[in-house]
Amino acid sequence: MEKLFSTTLLILSLTIPTACEKFFLPEQEIAITEDRLYDDWYEYRAVEMGLYSIQSELVEQIMVLGELRADLLQITEHADADLIEIYNFNISRENPYASPATFFKLISACNNFIRVLEKNHPEVLDTESLVTNYDRLYGEVICMRAWANFNAVRIYGKIPFIHESLTTIEEVNDFLNSSGPYMDSLDITFGRNGYNNDTAFNTPIPLDKQYFDEKLIIDYFTNELKTRVKAVGVNHSINNNDETWEVTTWNTYAMNTLLGLMYLTEGDLLQAAAHFEQVIYNNSLTYRYQLDRTFRDRNWRAIFNNIDVREHILTTDFNKGSYQKNHFQYLFDNRAPHKYMLKPTRKAIDFWETLWDDYTIDAYNVPQEAKIGLEGRPGDFHRGYGVSYSYNRNEVPVDETDIQEMLVLKSKGDIRSSSLLVRDADTVVWKYSWNKKIYDEDADFIFYRAASVHLWLAEIYSYLAIVQNGILRESTPTAEALLNDGSNYSLSSARVQLGVRGRVGFGGKFWEDGARIGNYIYIHDPVTNKITGYRDLTSDFYEKQKVLEQFVLDERARELAFEGERFYDLVRVARRREDPAYLAGEISEKYPPGKREQIYNLLLNEENWYIHYFE
Numbered sequence: 001m002e003k004l005f006s007t008t009l010l011i012l013s014l015t016i017p018t019a020c021e022k023f024f025l026p027e028q029e030i031a032i033t034e035d036r037l038y039d040d041w042y043e044y045r046a047v048e049m050g051l052y053s054i055q056s057e058l059v060e061q062i063m064v065l066g067e068l069r070a071d072l073l074q075i076t077e078h079a080d081a082d083l084i085e086i087y088n089f090n091i092s093r094e095n096p097y098a099s100p101a102t103f104f105k106l107i108s109a110c111n112n113f114i115r116v117l118e119k120n121h122p123e124v125l126d127t128e129s130l131v132t133n134y135d136r137l138y139g140e141v142i143c144m145r146a147w148a149n150f151n152a153v154r155i156y157g158k159i160p161f162i163h164e165s166l167t168t169i170e171e172v173n174d175f176l177n178s179s180g181p182y183m184d185s186l187d188i189t190f191g192r193n194g195y196n197n198d199t200a201f202n203t204p205i206p207l208d209k210q211y212f213d214e215k216l217i218i219d220y221f222t223n224e225l226k227t228r229v230k231a232v233g234v235n236h237s238i239n240n241n242d243e244t245w246e247v248t249t250w251n252t253y254a255m256n257t258l259l260g261l262m263y264l265t266e267g268d269l270l271q272a273a274a275h276f277e278q279v280i281y282n283n284s285l286t287y288r289y290q291l292d293r294t295f296r297d298r299n300w301r302a303i304f305n306n307i308d309v310r311e312h313i314l315t316t317d318f319n320k321g322s323y324q325k326n327h328f329q330y331l332f333d334n335r336a337p338h339k340y341m342l343k344p345t346r347k348a349i350d351f352w353e354t355l356w357d358d359y360t361i362d363a364y365n366v367p368q369e370a371k372i373g374l375e376g377r378p379g380d381f382h383r384g385y386g387v388s389y390s391y392n393r394n395e396v397p398v399d400e401t402d403i404q405e406m407l408v409l410k411s412k413g414d415i416r417s418s419s420l421l422v423r424d425a426d427t428v429v430w431k432y433s434w435n436k437k438i439y440d441e442d443a444d445f446i447f448y449r450a451a452s453v454h455l456w457l458a459e460i461y462s463y464l465a466i467v468q469n470g471i472l473r474e475s476t477p478t479a480e481a482l483l484n485d486g487s488n489y490s491l492s493s494a495r496v497q498l499g500v501r502g503r504v505g506f507g508g509k510f511w512e513d514g515a516r517i518g519n520y521i522y523i524h525d526p527v528t529n530k531i532t533g534y535r536d537l538t539s540d541f542y543e544k545q546k547v548l549e550q551f552v553l554d555e556r557a558r559e560l561a562f563e564g565e566r567f568y569d570l571v572r573v574a575r576r577r578e579d580p581a582y583l584a585g586e587i588s589e590k591y592p593p594g595k596r597e598q599i600y601n602l603l604l605n606e607e608n609w610y611i612h613y614f615e
Contacts, residue, residue: 041133045234047113048137051144052249054106056316058151059445059564060327064097064342065155065611066564071586072348072557073429073566079341083331089602091611098611103152104162104172110145112167114138124230131231139232143250146221147258153217154265154568157610161210161220181206211614218262225259244307247315253279253289254314257448260456265572269460276457279313280450289313289450291486291503292496300504301387303449305435313448320442328432329441335395338438343427344389344561345590351557352384353407354526357505361512367520367534376513376529378407380558382504387434388561391425398425411528431562446563451500455556458482458500462548463576474541476517479548483507483555484514500555515551517544549573571609580604 067073068086075087085091091098117124121134152159165184166172175182184207212220233251237243247254260275280289294310295303303311318324334340359376363369379385381400391398402421409418432443461479481488484507486497501507507514521544523533537543556569574583584603588596602608 044117044134044137047116048140048234048249051106051109051113051141052316054102054109055144055148056318056324056326056445057102058106058148059316060331061097061099061102062151063328063445063562063564064331066567067562068342069587070566070570071590072345072351072561073342074345074590076340076343078339080339083341089599089608093613098613100152100156100159100613101169103148103159104176105169106148107145107162108166108169108172110141110148111162111164113141114145114164115167117141127230133234135230136232136234139229139255140234140250142224142229143232143255143258146225146262147250149217149221150258150262153212153214155611156613157607158211158213158614159217160614161212163207165207175207175209178209181208183207215266218266222259222262225255229255243309244312244317247307247309247312248317250314253282254448257313257453260453264456264460265568267576269464273457273460273464276453276460279453280457289453290489291450291454291498291500293498293503296498296503297382297505300382301434303446304387304431304443307444311450312446313450313453315447315449316445318442318444320440325441326443326445327441328443328445329436329438332429333433333438334392334426334428335433335438340426340428342429344429347590348557348561349384349389349427350526351554351561352380352388353378355380355384355506355558356524356529357507357513358509359513359529360510361522361531364512364518365520367522367536370520370522370531370534372530374510378411378527378529379404380504380506383558386430388429388431388558390428390430390433391422392428393422393425397430398422413528429562451503451559452556452563452565454482454500455552455559458555459549459552462545462552476545476548479552480514480516483551484516500559515548515555517548517551521547546577549576580606583609 064083064086068075068083069089075083079087082095082097085095086097093099117134117138121132121138123129123132124135124138149159149162160176162172162175163184166175171184175184231252232255233246233249236245236249256275256278260272260279263269263272263275282289288310294308302308307315307317318326330338331342332338332340356376356378358374360373362371362373381404385391385403386397386400391403398421406418406421409415409421436443458479461475461482464475466473466475478488482499483501484499485502486499489497499507501515507516517537519536519538521535521537522531523535524530525532535543535547537547553569553573557566560566570583570586574580581604584600587603588600591599
């Protein structure tokens with residue numbers, strides 16, 4: 001029985017690659033039999049590109065569901081019905097952002113390619129054989145399938161397990177629509193020694209429909225990644241002299257990041273830390289994912305201008321010249337012809353505008369007398385205004401010096417004058433429009449990057465404790481170092497380390513203005529920075545850990561806003577604290593009175609954190 005293999009292939013990708021070749025071009029559906037398709041390496045590589053094309057179709061769904069359901073993004077009066085449903089946590093099955101179809105399309109295509117690789121190159125199953133490019137390609141597909149299942153289960157709470165023998169989207173649909181056990185028409189079983197194949201053709205097998213929750217998905221696919229992958233990531237730059245290809249495909253660093261995130265989501269802090277540490281403490285002579293001066297201060301925004309292997313771990317590369325576009329500008333940009341359907345919340349903007357730098361606290365250890373000494377400066381102008389968000393008046397961004405003056409005037413109590421500087425301006429998500437022309441619509445989407453891994457590790461170290469020589473040692477100093485100055489790295493490190501905040505100039509000059517925990521946690525007025533109160537945590541280490549965890553979460557908002565992870569950050573923290581009210585409170589505050597109480601009560605029930613598509 002011969003199966004038809006249908007995927008998004010390019011005729012051009014079947015030729016010898018050139019230096020300017022990109023991963024996916026305008027797609028066309030080509031039905032071709034497997035025995036004709038896999039004649040040489042470049043045809044395998046063409047199928048690989050087709051898989052990445054499907055993965056790229058998921059970026060808007062992942063971003064919208066990961067951000068609009070959280071606290072940093074809201075709808076405008078131009079939002080369509082689908083976005084309004086998501087904003088209101090009232091999502092219908094017909095909503096395209098709720099559809100699992102593309103996840104299943106990617107999973108079934110991965111299943112197909114995995115079976116082909118196992119059939120034609122059984123050495124991929126032999127853990128003792130020398131590593132080849134087919135092993136690396138096999139590792140990429142295993143990673144992609146694990147990533148698709150993990151992201152799907154985070155959205156839906158439980159998902160049908162798609163058996164590896166289901167290798168087309170038609171089979172998947174038939175399987176999902178079956179009322180009883182599904183009889184698969186073809187099953188090929190390969191021997192696991194990689195050479196002696198025990199193959200059964202045309203053997204109908206019953207497949208029971210099983211739904212895996214988040215724990216089962218994580219357990220299954222972490223085990224698969226650790227036991228089936230010999231290597232991951234074909235080195236395409238050998239042929240095209242373009243090192244950015246390494247991070248637009250699945251690679252060892254991306255696999256470890258995925259494993260770390262899955263373990264962190266499950267609550268296994270030790271396993272999560274072990275995989276994240278392989279990314280930032282890697283043995284590479286370049287120490288590529290440490291936070292040094294490369295993207296320091298104003299250079300931070302260059303992260304979103306070009307793909308750079310010193311920050312990007314896994315990125316989807318869009319290119320309008322090859323008709324590779326997305327709808328981010330369409331959703332966010334207020335310049336015609338875009339629709340400006342989503343915008344940042346006031347809370348999101350305040351994360352950048354109420355961050356103060358270079359201030360001191362007099363009488364720090366005497367809380368009754370403590371007060372601001374050196375006044376400092378308000379505003380994060382490296383990561384915030386002009387790159388992550390903007391005030392646009394008549395479709396033109398307000399000058400940055402006016403925004404700086406606005407913050408100073410507000411801090412001095414001149415609210416009227418400060419308001420005039422942004423009067424009639426729209427607040428706009430600018431991260432996908434920065435350095436883009438109106439019709440570009442091809443901003444890259446970053447799945448994983450170095451700062452995110454550092455912040456995930458800081459979150460872990462806020463709670464992680466280990467026993468050394470019979471002594472219980474807390475890891476909070478390491479979490480503070482990752483956040484502030486990079487002092488967690490050895491002094492003999494090849495490059496000067498700065499930490500997440502230090503890289504953009506915060507928290508390095510004075511101890512008091514860093515994201516650190518002491519016995520006294522001071523409460524500041526967000527506009528003036530004056531001390532309005534304090535918390536005495538001298539004998540409450542758990543509360544100190546929670547404060548540090550909140551510092552990390554706030555820093556993730558500034559560093560990673562609108563990149564698709566915010567909702568899952570809130571879910572993870574609420575679960576760790578066993579406090580659904582934490583998530584409900586953080587998210588509901590963006591709604592108007594009346595609606596706020598409704599959303600708060602809705603989100604107190606964890607079942608409402610998921611889209612119940614399969615019920």
